[in-house]
Amino acid sequence: DIQMTQSPSSLSASVGDRVTITCRASQSIGSYLNWYQQKPGKAPKLLIYAASSLESGVPSRFSGSGSGTDFTLTITSLQPEDFATYSCQQSYSSPTFGPGTKVDIK
Amino acid sequence: QVQLVQSGAEVKKPGASVKVSCKASGYTFTDYGVSWVRQAPGQGLEWMGWISTYNGNTNIAQNLQGRVTMTADTSTNTVYMELQSLRSDDTALYYCARDYHKAQGAFDFWGQGTVVTVSS
Numbered sequence: 553d554i555q556m557t558q559s560p561s562s563l564s565a566s567v568g569d570r571v572t573i574t575c576r577a578s579q580s581i582g583s584y585l586n587w588y589q590q591k592p593g594k595a596p597k598l599l600i601y602a603a604s605s606l607e608s609g610v611p612s613r614f615s616g617s618g619s620g621t622d623f624t625l626t627i628t629s630l631q632p633e634d635f636a637t638y639s640c641q642q643s644y645s646s647p648t649f650g651p652g653t654k655v656d657i658k
Numbered sequence: 659q660v661q662l663v664q665s666g667a668e669v670k671k672p673g674a675s676v677k678v679s680c681k682a683s684g685y686t687f688t689d690y691g692v693s694w695v696r697q698a699p700g701q702g703l704e705w706m707g708w709i710s711t712y713n714g715n716t717n718i719a720q721n722l723q724g725r726v727t728m729t730a731d732t733s734t735n736t737v738y739m740e741l742q743s744l745r746s747d748d749t750a751l752y753y754c755a756r757d758y759h760k761a762q763g764a765f766d767f768w769g770q771g772t773v774v775t776v777s778s
Contacts, residue, residue: 553720586764588703595753595768596703601761639703643763646719647693649703 554578554642556650564658571627573653575640580620584644587616587625590652591636599638600625630655660684662692662754662769669775670744677740678772680754687735688712691757693765694728694739696750704750708757709737744776 555578565571575585583603588596598607600616603623613628627634635657640650665679680692694706707718709728716728727740737754752772755765 584763586761595755595771596765597768598758598764598766601758601764605761607766641703641764643761646717647705647763649695649705651702 554581554645554648556640556642556648558638558640558650558653560653561651562654562656564656565630566658567630567632569630569658571630571634571655573625573638573655575618575623575625575650577621577623577642577644581642581644583619584642585616585618585623586641586643587614588639588641589634589636590639596639627655660756660767662756662767664752664754664769664772667773667775669777672744672746672776672778674744674776675740675742676744676774677738678752678754678774680737680739680769682711682735682737682756685756687730688732690759692730692737693755693757694726695753695755695765695768697753698747698750701750706739706752711737741774744774746776748774749776750774 557576585603587600590596604616615626617624637652637654639652661683663681668676688711691710693708709716711730725742729738754769756767758764758766
């Protein structure tokens with residue numbers, strides 16, 4: 553299985569901050585990388601697919617980049633509704649998810 | 659609108675089996691595969707397996723092979739996931755999720771989740 557790691561595991565930020573989360577795969581996965589947002593007690597929501605494509609309806613402050621083994625999710629101006637946990641997922645082979653990054657209020 | 663509605667919470671004893679359902683609506687059922695993903699308390703997401711709603715083919719995660727069965731009923735647009743020989747570490751929130759047509763292996767719609775608690 554391809555292992556996914558994320559950093560940091562958690563971060564504290566303020567409204568308006570720029571936030572960057574990184575995700576690393578244990579082997580090259582091309583651009584087969586997706587990002588999800590999850591709030592407590594709710595199902596994950598797809599934000600970014602194929603490393604950098606913004607899902608319909610997702611605000612443009614979210615962006616994704618990277619290829620191969622290293623990927624980044626960026627939120628350019630954090631909004632109150634963005635406090636959540638963010639997980640990456642590889643879809644190059646049998647899907648695996650990163651452990652998540654919890655973004656909370658500073 | 660696309661909806662995946664799952665069955666209710668379950669409490670089971672170790673060694674028992676559980677069967678969770680996921681009823682789809684708002685789209686052509688056989689056009690999209692469905693995966694099951696679980697999340698243990700305070701943990702990350704774990705993909706359990708996938709079923710083709712078109713022909714019933716499955717791909718089960720290696721660590722769950724032999725314990726998980728996935729089936730699809732095209733007459734009721736419902737997918738089922740049965741987990742046998744339950745252990746305490748199977749306690750989790752179980753989700754069904756639909757394949758995303760724009761991206762291999764991504765999931766665009768999810769069920770609301772079903773809590774499965776394994777306790778003696």
